[in-house]
Amino acid sequence: MPVARLALTDFRSHADTAIALGQGLIAITGPNGAGKTNLLEAVSLLTPGRGLRQAPLSEMARAGGPGNFAIFASLETAGGPVEIGTGTMAAAPERRQVRVNQASTSVSALSEWLSVLWLTPAMDRLFSEAAGGRRRFLDRLVLALEPGHASHAARYEAAMRARNKLLAEPENADPAWLSALEAGMVEHGLALAEARAEAVRLLSARLEAQPAGPFARAGLVLEGWVAGPDFAGELRGGRGRDAAAGRTLAGPHRSDLSVTHLDKGQRAQLCSTGEQKALLLGIVLAHADLVAERRGARPILLLDEVAAHLDPLRRAALFDRLAAGGGQVWMTGTEAALFAEADGADRFEMRDGRVERA
Numbered sequence: 001m002p003v004a005r006l007a008l009t010d011f012r013s014h015a016d017t018a019i020a021l022g023q024g025l026i027a028i029t030g031p032n033g034a035g036k037t038n039l040l041e042a043v044s045l046l047t048p049g050r051g052l053r054q055a056p057l058s059e060m061a062r063a064g065g066p067g068n069f070a071i072f073a074s075l076e077t078a079g080g081p082v083e084i085g086t087g088t089m090a091a092a093p094e095r096r097q098v099r100v101n102q103a104s105t106s107v108s109a110l111s112e113w114l115s116v117l118w119l120t121p122a123m124d125r126l127f128s129e130a131a132g133g134r135r136r137f138l139d140r141l142v143l144a145l146e147p148g149h150a151s152h153a154a155r156y157e158a159a160m161r162a163r164n165k166l167l168a169e170p171e172n173a174d175p176a177w178l179s180a181l182e183a184g185m186v187e188h189g190l191a192l193a194e195a196r197a198e199a200v201r202l203l204s205a206r207l208e209a210q211p212a213g214p215f216a217r218a219g220l221v222l223e224g225w226v227a228g229p230d231f232a233g234e235l236r237g238g239r240g241r242d243a244a245a246g247r248t249l250a251g252p253h254r255s256d257l258s259v260t261h262l263d264k265g266q267r268a269q270l271c272s273t274g275e276q277k278a279l280l281l282g283i284v285l286a287h288a289d290l291v292a293e294r295r296g297a298r299p300i301l302l303l304d305e306v307a308a309h310l311d312p313l314r315r316a317a318l319f320d321r322l323a324a325g326g327g328q329v330w331m332t333g334t335e336a337a338l339f340a341e342a343d344g345a346d347r348f349e350m351r352d353g354r355v356e357r358a
Contacts, residue, residue, distance in 0.1 A: 002328040003043060003300065004081070005074040010065035011087075012038035019355050022346040023076075025322060026330045027339040029358070030350030036332040037120070039355070040302040042071045043330065044116055046084055048108050048143065048150035052118045052302065054136070058093040066090055075113060084113060108150040115144035115291060117284055118302035127268035127276050131224065131256040138257045141283075142199045144291045144299045152191040159184035160248050163235075167243040182235045185251060192252040193227040200257070202294075206286050208262065214317040215282035216275055217262040225254035259283075274309060281306070281318070288325060298327030306331055307338040316341040 002023045008014040013035040028036050037052075041060075044051040051060075061069045067090035075082045085099040086107075098105050100113065117140060126133050143149045163181040166173045204220045228234065234250045242248050259268040259279060268279055284301065292298040301322070307315050319342040322329045331339065336358065339345055347358040 002076050003046075003073045004076045005072075006039070006042065007070075007072040008039075008042050009070040009072075009087075010062040011042055011069040011071060012060060012062060013353055014038060014042075015062060015065070015353065017353075017355055019348065021328070023328055024326070025319065025342050025345035026328065026348070027336075027342055027345045028330065028332045028348045028350060028355070029334065029336045029339070031334060034350040035353060036350050037304050039350075040118065040120075040304055040330055040332065043073070043300065043302055044118055045071055045086055046073055046114050047110050047116045048154075049136075049140070052120055052304070053122075056094060057088050057096055061088065061090075061093060067093060077113075082113060084110065086110070108154060111143055111147035111150050115147075115295070115297075115299035116302060117141070117144060117287065117299050118304065119280055119284055119306060120302075120304040121308075123280060124273055124277055126280065127259055127271075134257040134259075135253070135255060138196055138199070141203065141287050142195050144287070145199055145202075145294055146195045149192070149195050152188040152195070156185055156188035156192055156252070159188065160251065160253065164242070164247060167239060168246065170243065178239070179236075182232060185235060185248075186232045189252050190227055190231060193255070196252070196255065197222060202290055203283070203287055206290055207282065210282075210286065212263055214278075214314050215285060215321075216278040218268070218279045218283050219260035219262045220283075221258045221260070222255055223258045224256040225250060225252065227252070277309065285321060285325070288327065292325070292327070298325060300327065301329040303329065303331045305333060307333055312341065319343070319345075 003021055005018065005020050007018040009016055028039060030036055041051050041053055061067050068088045070085065070087035072085045075084060083101050087097060088095060096107055098107050098110060100109065126137060139149065139153060159181045163178065163185065166178055200220045200222055207217050210217055238250055260266065261268060261271050261275060261279060268276055271279065288298050288301060310318065323344065333339060349356050349358040
């Protein structure tokens with residue numbers, strides 16, 4: 001579902017910004033620090049999670065502003081326009097509020113309306129950094145296929161935090177309550193693991209079947225913790241170990257996504273920076289096709305500085321692929337020339353905190 005209108009109030013560098021948008025390619029250009037990525041981050045916050053920067057909510061309020069922020073979007077749906085809003089209040093800067101058609105709802109409910117995927121320059125290091133970033137990336141892919149994934153993730157994390165707290169205070173640990181928390185972890189943890197495994201299976205099959213082209217083909221495998229026949233017994237038997245470690249050592253939060261460059265037979269972390277970016281781009285493009293096939297609508301793509309290190313031929317191939325796939329695609333860059341080959345793109349320019357149609 002495309003965003004037809006986006007309005008920001010006191011969000012990051014935007015005091016009061018509003019833009020109307022089309023359904024296809026959107027190119028936003030301007031100098032570094034103009035606020036281009038802030039626009040993409042605002043769109044990313046229209047889904048569950050902490051957005052593309054993973055920043056605390058209090059950091060998103062405009063410096064010198066009232067201490068709160070608001071993001072509003074009007075969506076075009078088959079059933080008519082839908083209005084979505086999210087933001088904070090100055091009295092509770094780390095508490096996020098969500099409204100759909102003026103009615104308050106939960107953050108996880110946003111996944112029913114929008115699926116959003118993004119690539120940012122910070123993700124160029126995804127394959128060489130800790131597993132947590134790759135899990136978040138995978139969960140974003142899963143969420144676009146299974147809107148209930150966010151709810152399972154939130155409930156699993158809440159139960160695990162409560163269990164860890166109980167294990168740290170054995171004198172106050174009620175065995176019945178501990179068992180209840182572990183039952184919750186099993187229920188939601190197995191749902192997480194199953195959804196991840198299915199998404200990896202579907203996406204791997206699609207990537208492997210693709211012919212060689214300008215974007216590297218990735219092989220995907222889940223590593224680390226794998227759900228066994230008795231996750232409940234694993235948790236129960238690991239209480240002493242987990243208490244000593246101060247954290248839970250078994251569960252889907254210990255899984256990892258392994259990526260291989262199929263055409264080179266090389267693990268992603270050993271590939272060049274350009275090859276790693278091409279692998280990520282190939283995964284996101286294949287996944288957008290998969291979501292369109294499974295859900296009947298493509299996810300919104302947020303591609304920050306996506307054309308910066310691509311030669312003209314690969315830029316043209318990328319824009320052709322994005323346009324052919326359909327759906328709304330937000331792209332940023334420092335120069336308008338980077339999007340010269342993006343025929344028919346909706347073009348905007350950002351300067352001094354203002355967005356103007358180019």
